[in-house]
Amino acid sequence: MMTDTVRLSLADARTLARDAFRKAGLTEAHAEALTDTVMAGQRDECHSHGLYRVLGCVRTVKEGKVDPRAVPEVKDTAPSIVTVDARYGYSPLAFRQGLPHLVEKARTQGVAALAINNCFHFSALWPEVELIAAEGLAALALTPSHAWVAPAGGTKGVFGTNPIAFAWPRPGPFPFVFDFATSASARGEIELHRRAGKPIPEGWAIDAEGAPTTDPAAALAGAMLTFGGHKGSALSAMVELLAGPLIGDMTSAESMAFDAGVGAAPCHGELLIAFNPTSFLGAAATQNIERAEALFDAILGQGARLPSQRRYEARQRTETSGEIEIPKALYDDLTALVA
Numbered sequence: 001m002m003t004d005t006v007r008l009s010l011a012d013a014r015t016l017a018r019d020a021f022r023k024a025g026l027t028e029a030h031a032e033a034l035t036d037t038v039m040a041g042q043r044d045e046c047h048s049h050g051l052y053r054v055l056g057c058v059r060t061v062k063e064g065k066v067d068p069r070a071v072p073e074v075k076d077t078a079p080s081i082v083t084v085d086a087r088y089g090y091s092p093l094a095f096r097q098g099l100p101h102l103v104e105k106a107r108t109q110g111v112a113a114l115a116i117n118n119c120f121h122f123s124a125l126w127p128e129v130e131l132i133a134a135e136g137l138a139a140l141a142l143t144p145s146h147a148w149v150a151p152a153g154g155t156k157g158v159f160g161t162n163p164i165a166f167a168w169p170r171p172g173p174f175p176f177v178f179d180f181a182t183s184a185s186a187r188g189e190i191e192l193h194r195r196a197g198k199p200i201p202e203g204w205a206i207d208a209e210g211a212p213t214t215d216p217a218a219a220l221a222g223a224m225l226t227f228g229g230h231k232g233s234a235l236s237a238m239v240e241l242l243a244g245p246l247i248g249d250m251t252s253a254e255s256m257a258f259d260a261g262v263g264a265a266p267c268h269g270e271l272l273i274a275f276n277p278t279s280f281l282g283a284a285a286t287q288n289i290e291r292a293e294a295l296f297d298a299i300l301g302q303g304a305r306l307p308s309q310r311r312y313e314a315r316q317r318t319e320t321s322g323e324i325e326i327p328k329a330l331y332d333d334l335t336a337l338v339a
């Protein structure tokens with residue numbers, strides 16, 4: 001149980017977020033897409049990518065970095081590739097506009113990609129891969145961020161926190177989904193520790209001198225570490241390459257240089273890939289999707305949990321109570337934005 005918190009109805013929380021976005025000058029379409037994104041995070045108790053993100057998004061607009069009125073442009077790049085140029089706006093609206101094209105291409109081509117370019121990115125990736133799985137498709141999503149993360153064996157930021165998300169459709173409303181930073185933690189998690197005045201776990205970061213630290217401020221000024229040593233480091237490099245040069249967009253280091261010390265949300269690309277089981281398997285698709293359930297049963301059967309299980313349980317709790325809970329300090333910061 002959080003101390004010094006505020007409980008809000010979902011409707012009030014939504015109004016607060018949307019008003020903050022509108023007041024910052026975002027168009028109605030962006031304000032709606034951003035509100036849906038942060039509310040999904042808050043509903044699922046993903047605190048580092050819930051209402052807390054409103055603060056950074058609004059700051060990024062005020063810094064004059066993101067275009068709050070950008071109109072994304074959808075381009076049919078190849079039979080299996082759709083590209084959306086976000087035109088230096090936020091990514092959720094660009095994703096929303098690219099999604100139907102991605103789904104349609106995956107259905108006809110078997111495997112399809114959505115490349116989002118020139119977007120400011122602040123969100124978790126699971127809301128996107130969940131929507132793709134809801135169409136009966138498996139999905140992967142990758143995006144760089146800012147060069148905050150040292151490679152294994154190094155001490156200076158090169159990689160972004162570079163999340164990888166995956167979704168597999170299952171019978172019922174809850175697909176198998178994982179979504180994690182390739183750093184030991186998301187940067188947002190360290191920021192939340194700093195706001196709460198709490199130390200971070202060992203192994204998340206080193207300070208500016210390269211020494212291990214549990215001080216969130218020192219970690220933010222130093223470098224974050226990859227998860228799983230050289231393995232997370234290699235995966236992070238893969239994200240840089242596939243969601244950077246492959247789609248003609250910035251790496252995390254280039255995004256950071258573009259930011260020029262302002263501290264805005266990172267600006268780069270995102271790559272999403274959708275796989276259509278029916279194209280691989282024809283009439284045997286349903287039977288094979290059902291066969292995959294044995295894998296999940298084997299995990300659950302020994303008392304382990306599935307990724308996203310905590311999140312789905314939080315979703316059900318939130319939807320039952322109709323309320324979310326946030327730190328009072330965050331509530332005060334949000335209300336100040338709309339005052």
Ligand code: NDP
Pocket residue numbers: 046048049121122123124125126143144145161162163165177178179180181182183184185186187189305306307308309310311312
């Ligand atoms: P976590 O380490 O909190 O969780 C990673 C995944 O592992 C989740 O799917 C989680 O499910 C699952 N998981 C956690 N514990 C267990 C367990 N014991 N057994 C099985 N599965 C488990 O995530 P991160 O801190 O790495 O990332 C948080 C978010 O930050 C992500 O959504 C990511 O997209 C976002 N992010 C976005 C970035 C961007 O540039 N846009 C950059 C970096 C991160 P559950 O949620 O149910 O706990």
Ligand code: PYC
Pocket residue numbers: 048121122123145161181185186187188189266
């Ligand atoms: O938490 O690492 C993070 C992050 C970066 C961009 C959006 N979230």
